[in-house]
Amino acid sequence: MIDDTESSLFLLQKFFQKAGYVVFTAENGREGLEAAVTHLPDIVVSDVVMPEMDGFELCAKLKAHPKTQAIPIILLTAKGDAASTIKGFNAGADEYIPKPFDIHEVYARVERILRWVQQHKASQTKISGSLQKTPMFELIRFCEEHRISGIVHLVNDATKGVSRIHLKLGEIERIELRAITDMTEALDELLTWEEGTFTVEQEKLHLPQDDGEDAQAQPETPQRSAAAEDVATASARHDELKHILADLRNQTEELEIVTLTDAHDNMLHILSNLLSPQQQETFGNLQSKIMQFSHQTTDALELGTLQETLLMSEENAFILYPIEQGGGLGVMTRKEYQGMVRWNCQDAIQKIHRLLR
Secondary structure, rough: OOOOOHHHHHHHHHHHOOOOOOOOOOEEEHHHHHHHHHHHOOOOOEEEEOOOOOHHHHHHHHOOOOOOOOOOOOEEEOOHHHHHHHHHHEEEEEEEOOOOHHHHHHHHHHHHHHHHHHHHOOOOOOOEEEEOOOOOHHHHHHHHHHHOOOOEEEEEOOOOEEEEEEOOOOOOEEEEOOOOOOOHHHHHHHHOOOEEEEEEOOOOOOOOOOOOOOHOOOOOOOHHHHHHHHHHHHHHHHHHHHHHHHHHHHHHEEEEEEEEEEOOOEEEEEEEEOOHHHHHHHHHHHHHHHHHHHHHHHHHHHOOOOEEEEEOOOOHHHHHHHHOOOEEEEEEHHHHHHHHHHHHHHHHHHHHHHHHH
């Protein structure tokens, strides 16, 4: 808990301690950053306007630090305008609660985020298979397209060599292969491996480093062969989703933005000539937050199944469609074209549902 207002910090500390939490406190962003790196808490709840380091800078530094980048963050602030909200999400905040806050709402949001984190950890899987069925270039392309974070363990059957590829959101950060220090040289050699096994460990940001290379070797099993086939199937499904979105864009020239997110609010695809990469990330964050709010409102008012969320500005319409398997389709168009766009989106949603069943 980080807040320079003594009364707010006292209320948060006492309430969560009474609820059974171990609470670490700090009175400014700099102290909060040091405490987070030292204690590695399950979640950070922070004020925004503070001396020495504000909440936005704190978020950015926590997300940039390898020890704390996976810790969820809730910002509490009197700055409730859209610009501040967007700035908070861009800095890495997972929730944004305006002040004065209801302590029970803060508690509910903390519980919800931690519950999601546990469910996400429980759903993590290992993808394993053989390089004969899934060549190295296909495996690397699959990791890129699915923005996988973790480590790919490789074993070469011909030479008995082993390697590790370290990934973050699909990008190769480091390759461990003998004494080769040049990543391009190491990757070129790995692309020649035609016989062997691979295991992709997802979302493991702090895996222990084993000194013995033999510990990485993992024998082929029937389950891994099936998983290798699943990689190819998932890759084909990924390509088909891209075709569906491209068709939707081609059918409706007035569409300015088309996005698709998965069940964990990760951006799978975005088609737009208007947005910079930073704006695309902002757009994706807003889409996930709007979808969450729409579901919560629908459930609270017992309105039934959410089928569409429509937001209108003076010039534009932003439309969201939930996907049965999780995630959502989002589009933005000029307000006067939203009728035709909504008609075409219904056809695209049906195709996506059929593909993912």
